Amino acid sequence: MSGYLVRRLMLLVLMLVLLSMAVFVLFSLLPADVARLSCGKACTPEIIEANRIRLGLDKSVIEQYWVFVKGIFAGRTYPEGGGPAALVCAAPCLGYSFRKNATVLQLIGERLPATIWLALGAFVLFMVVGMVTGVLAALRRGRWQDKSIMGVALLGYSLPSFFLGLVVLFFVIIRWKLLPYPSYVSPFENPEQFFKTMLLPWIVLAILYAAFYTRLTRSQMLETLGEDYIRTARAKGLPERTVVGKHALRAGLTPIVTAGGLDLAGLLGGAIITESVFSLPGIGSLAVSAVVDPDLPVLVGITLITAFFVIVANLIVDLLYAAIDPRVRVAA
Amino acid sequence: MNEVILSVDNLRVGFPTEDGVVQAVNGVSFELRRGQTLAIVGESGSGKSVTAQSILGLINRRTADISGKVIFQGQDIVAMPDKQLYRLRGAKMSMIFQDPMSSLHPYYRIGAQLIEAVRIHQRVSKQQAREQAIEMLRMVGIPAAERRVDDFPHQLSGGMRQRVMIAMALINSPALLIADEPTTALDVTVQASILELITQIQQTHDTAIIMITHDLGVVADVADDVVVMYGGSVVESAPVAEIFASPQMPYTLGLLASIPRLDRDPDRRLDPIPGNPPSLISPPAGCVFNPRCVYADRVDGNRCQSQLPELLPVSPVHSVRCHIPAAEREAIARSALSGLVIGAGDPA
Numbered sequence: 216m217s218g219y220l221v222r223r224l225m226l227l228v229l230m231l232v233l234l235s236m237a238v239f240v241l242f243s244l245l246p247a248d249v250a251r252l253s254c255g256k257a258c259t260p261e262i263i264e265a266n267r268i269r270l271g272l273d274k275s276v277i278e279q280y281w282v283f284v285k286g287i288f289a290g291r292t293y294p295e296g297g298g299p300a301a302l303v304c305a306a307p308c309l310g311y312s313f314r315k316n317a318t319v320l321q322l323i324g325e326r327l328p329a330t331i332w333l334a335l336g337a338f339v340l341f342m343v344v345g346m347v348t349g350v351l352a353a354l355r356r357g358r359w360q361d362k363s364i365m366g367v368a369l370l371g372y373s374l375p376s377f378f379l380g381l382v383v384l385f386f387v388i389i390r391w392k393l394l395p396y397p398s399y400v401s402p403f404e405n406p407e408q409f410f411k412t413m414l415l416p417w418i419v420l421a422i423l424y425a426a427f428y429t430r431l432t433r434s435q436m437l438e439t440l441g442e443d444y445i446r447t448a449r450a451k452g453l454p455e456r457t458v459v460g461k462h463a464l465r466a467g468l469t470p471i472v473t474a475g476g477l478d479l480a481g482l483l484g485g486a487i488i489t490e491s492v493f494s495l496p497g498i499g500s501l502a503v504s505a506v507v508d509p510d511l512p513v514l515v516g517i518t519l520i521t522a523f524f525v526i527v528a529n530l531i532v533d534l535l536y537a538a539i540d541p542r543v544r545v546a547a
Numbered sequence: 548m549n550e551v552i553l554s555v556d557n558l559r560v561g562f563p564t565e566d567g568v569v570q571a572v573n574g575v576s577f578e579l580r581r582g583q584t585l586a587i588v589g590e591s592g593s594g595k596s597v598t599a600q601s602i603l604g605l606i607n608r609r610t611a612d613i614s615g616k617v618i619f620q621g622q623d624i625v626a627m628p629d630k631q632l633y634r635l636r637g638a639k640m641s642m643i644f645q646d647p648m649s650s651l652h653p654y655y656r657i658g659a660q661l662i663e664a665v666r667i668h669q670r671v672s673k674q675q676a677r678e679q680a681i682e683m684l685r686m687v688g689i690p691a692a693e694r695r696v697d698d699f700p701h702q703l704s705g706g707m708r709q710r711v712m713i714a715m716a717l718i719n720s721p722a723l724l725i726a727d728e729p730t731t732a733l734d735v736t737v738q739a740s741i742l743e744l745i746t747q748i749q750q751t752h753d754t755a756i757i758m759i760t761h762d763l764g765v766v767a768d769v770a771d772d773v774v775v776m777y778g779g780s781v782v783e784s785a786p787v788a789e790i791f792a793s794p795q796m797p798y799t800l801g802l803l804a805s806i807p808r809l810d811r812d813p814d815r816r817l818d819p820i821p822g823n824p825p826s827l828i829s830p831p832a833g834c835v836f837n838p839r840c841v842y843a844d845r846v847d848g849n850r851c852q853s854q855l856p857e858l859l860p861v862s863p864v865h866s867v868r869c870h871i872p873a874a875e876r877e878a879i880a881r882s883a884l885s886g887l888v889i890g891a892g893d894p895a
């Protein structure tokens with residue numbers, strides 16, 4: 216098992232390296248000229264050229280990548296090699312945004328808490344709601360409880376997130392004034408305002424995602440309910456509630472865990488629309504402004520961070536498999 | 548004689564499908580006494596498993612049409628509310644299934660599965676339940692039971708898993724055990740030891756057993772009484788000695804005629820009678836067996852093709868469903884069993 220873990224961690228590092236290369240090459244192929252974009256209003260060709268050197272864009276892509284990687288572990292300066300007017304970007308340096316005059320890491324770090332809170336809260340909500348309603352629907356399959364749950368789920372599943380977000384925002388906050396207009400604060404600063412701000416975004420995301428988990432859980436349950444060991448569980452005298460909620464759920468958990476891990480990773484990379492609708496200062500809205508600006512170093516940073524989340528989520532999901540299915544443990 | 552603990556009375560189970568109702572069980576009746584073994588034989592699709600599962604109340608009552616009575620220890624299973632059924636299942640009556648490879652939950656340790664079975668029905672601590680589990684595993688012949696109890700099912704062989712299933716079925720000392728082809732999926736060498744285990748436990752616990760099987764060798768070894776099923780109905784029932792010595796229904800004769808063939812090829816499934824099992828959605832008119840019966844033309848007035856014979860007693864313990872008069876049936880059986888023509892197209 217520990218050998219397996221070591222192998223998986225090495226694979227994780229390898230994937231990160233390859234991924235960062237891919238991202239770097241991809242963004243260097245973009246027609247956008249970062250030197251020009253970092254220049255501001257009063258621009259002359261001389262300033263652009265100076266910028267190019269300051270940013271290291273005069274070097275080859277391979278050299279740029281090397282400087283970038285070195286920056287992550289040892290920090291870097293702009294321009295490379297230092298100098299009296301050089302900007303210092305300490306390790307781990309993911310780049311520097313001349314548009315915002317801050318390191319990429321700073322920018323992401325400022326935005327990460329809102330995104331993490333949004334993602335975690337919504338994740339817990341939609342996993343619990345989705346799995347409970349899915350099990351319930353499977354338990355009452357064919358009856359009105361099943362039909363109404365699946366009807367609501369279908370509705371939630373087909374709603375576009377901007378629409379749902381805007382409708383909720385309009386009615387709950389603007390029309391009925393049930394909650395104040397969202398304004399994000401840290402939960403450690405002002406827990407009440409934090410909850411009032413996060414409640415609607417959580418619910419909106421939960422509705423959108425829970426619908427999927429309801430359907431997935433129900434179909435998984437119905438599939439495993441046909442297994443021989445489920446018949447054994449019934450023959451033991453277990454009530455149907457335990458048969459479905461324990462034996463069948465455990466057996467059908469693997470795809471649910473997979474989807475859950477990847478969804479959480481995706482949300483940690485920023486829920487663009489929901490963050491925008493509820494004006495949350497998260498990664499998603501940072502990404503939007505970085506695209507609009509455009510601010511390439513920030514985009515590279517966000518892409519890498521998101522990819523990092525996805526890769527780590529994959530590892531965690533694989534480890535969870537082993538926790539769920541003992542046969543995986545032996546094979547590993 | 549021991550008291551009757553199970554009596555099945557005109558049990559009918561139909562599954563509505565798009566093509567029509569599959570009448571899997573069509574008027575099955577029999578009785579079982581404490582400590583006795585009843586064998587149910589019949590070819591694939593004759594309704595043996597559905598009958599067995601109905602007795603445990605395992606057939607979904609909302610999707611299937613179930614009628615008739617299953618009186619177990621004085622209570623009717625068919626009409627019983629779920630909650631009451633949960634208390635009986637696994638405690639007073641239990642079941643082991645054909646395929647031990649898939650009948651245990653792959654994600655739980657066998658100890659956990661056994662402990663669960665104990666604690667549904669007995670108010671004991673986890674530790675006490677675990678001790679019971681180990682004791683039971685030891686009893687069914689699992690070596691090093693105190694270590695094996697922490698194994699997952701995939702760490703055990705098929706024979707060992709079936710032993711675990713037996714341990715689980717018997718851990719609450721039920722009065723009735725239904726074994727649905729408990730050895731079919733196992734190696735021939737393992738089969739005998741599993742059967743021996745079941746009969747041995749029966750003797751110590753005075754358990755009544757319903758043994759469902761294709762294997763007439765098993766019937767001869769373990770059964771007290773035999774019920775022969777065809778197309779969802781009972782076509783003959785009698786004590787085991789009588790079934791072998793004087794079978795009266797042509798289908799039973801066909802089954803018995805296949806025993807020597809099984810000796811030649813033990814892996815072969817029992818299906819010696821030419822022709823196909825009847826459709827359960829629209830069964831043949833008259834005697835359900837008539838399209839395959841070589842004696843149908845001996846009955847006057849095409850009654851085999853038009854009138855369903857009743858299951859009638861020829862003695863207090865022996866009943867037969869066939870239009871041929873009893874005296875003639877006995878003559879047919881005698882000549883058939885002495886090695887003459889048995890099934891259509893069978894020159895043996």
Ligand SMILES: Nc1ncnc2c1ncn2[C@@H]1O[C@H](COP(=O)(O)OP(=O)(O)OP(=O)(O)O)[C@@H](O)[C@H]1O
Nearest residue numbers: 562564569571590591592593594595596597598827
């Ligand atoms: N849930 C169901 N829906 C529809 N048809 C069913 C259902 N369960 C069983 N049947 C049908 O009922 C018939 C009897 O099945 P059963 O399993 O009792 O046969 P069996 O005698 O046990 O056969 P085998 O020896 O192959 O186990 C079969 O034709 C089967 O297809």
Ligand code: SF4
Nearest residue numbers: 834837840851869870
């Ligand atoms: S009733 Fe007729 S068809 Fe049916 S078993 Fe008897 S002889 Fe054969």
Ligand SMILES: [Mg+2]
Nearest residue numbers: 595596597727
């Ligand atoms: Mg069967």
